[in-house]
Amino acid sequence: RDKAQIQITDFGAGSLVSKSNTRRVCEMYASASVSEKQGEFLHRLVCYFKPKTILELGTHLGLSSTYMAFASEAEIVTLEGCPSTAKVALQNHKELDVENVKLEVGNFLDSLPKVLDKIRVVDMAYIDGNHSYEGTMWNYEQILPNTEEHSVLMFDDINWSPNMKKAWDEIISKPEISLSINCYKFGLVFFRKGIEKQHFHFKF
Template sequence: MLFQIKSYLKFLWKSKNEHAVHSPFVFNLLTKCFYDKKAKSEYAILNTYRKSFLQNKNTIEVTDFGAGSKIFENNTRQISKIAKTAGISPKRTKLLFRITAYFKPNSILEIGTSLGLATSALALGNPKATVTTLEGCPETARLAQLQLQKFNCTNVESVVTEFESYFRSLQLKLKTETKNYDLIYFDGNHSKKATLDYFDLLLPTVSNDTVWIFDDIHWSPEMEEAWEIIKNHPKVKVTIDTYQWGLVFFRYEQEKEHFIIRAS
């Protein structure tokens, strides 16, 4: 906890808003997407999706392949508490929806479905997109699948799998065919090794317009180390650190730039 407080204070000290940004690409993203205060009809759907889980007092047995939880002491967890503490926040759900609507990605990959709170934002952000969401825990995935069907998120393909085995099979496919993901949301394993492994395994799927979003880049010292390595990778051209998220862009035509931005 002390680490995260210090990390956040450092972020506040260094962070800027749109007035300090000279990149047209980033300036437009901030003013037309990040700071867009207009009401969206989809927000009500996202809120209702979340509310139904917040009211669910049943428990499930969670299979956790990631770095573990700082909230829960064991794997028997109440659904309402998962929705309240372990999922994406309401504010970030709306921002993820706006980012998806802004870039209009056709092919989306989500690493870590959980209850599908972020999945619903991705699906509603561009209903024409194909959203593939990966979840290692069968029970959590089942709940998300039922909820996504209930809310007519018909453009979602849910895959229950261990992430690394999925990426290995993807690598084999990439030897004979081209596969691009226009947007990838990384929220499945908050460890340095896993984050960097996923980064390397998925690099062959990027295009000039690909957007990657890494969740919890300041979750631990090792996640901050992973973020620094990602920022310095030669294929990465633009990054935006919003404290909770790290956004990565591979725009071949752009000079390398890093931004620390207050999301709102």
């Protein structure tokens, strides 16, 4: 267990677990890092859809990007707002020999448009950063022009707060979304054409 403390830079809605701007790394693993079950789901999702380009918003400690990296040789670009957290993620990637993940550090308002300028198509996106209504909607609207019919977007923590639920409900109501799957903790949206709009609920 890593008991080291790191300084947290948070551009989003903060944490429900701790209001302090310093946190122990071991506590971050326990409270906010992707679970083994969800990590395996991410891994299988990548194996099934075989995306060539994956975008992640919210690297955290680098575990979710590692699960995805081990499923494919796809180019994975992951964005993290907190430099201290990104440093831990980079160390984890190094120790686990993850080579197909590029980590960008900085406020999404600055880093996301720059990354999207370089990525023509986002085949898959895992959105787990800035858990505010405004931030979630902004992230979606930024990514949308880079999606195509085959693209898949996964939003984490869609029931984390009333504002996250509001953002999720608004996104799945948009005309470009033809299919959504609500797994309670996270949700998937699809842009398939030629099908009747459908919404599914599964308890993950």
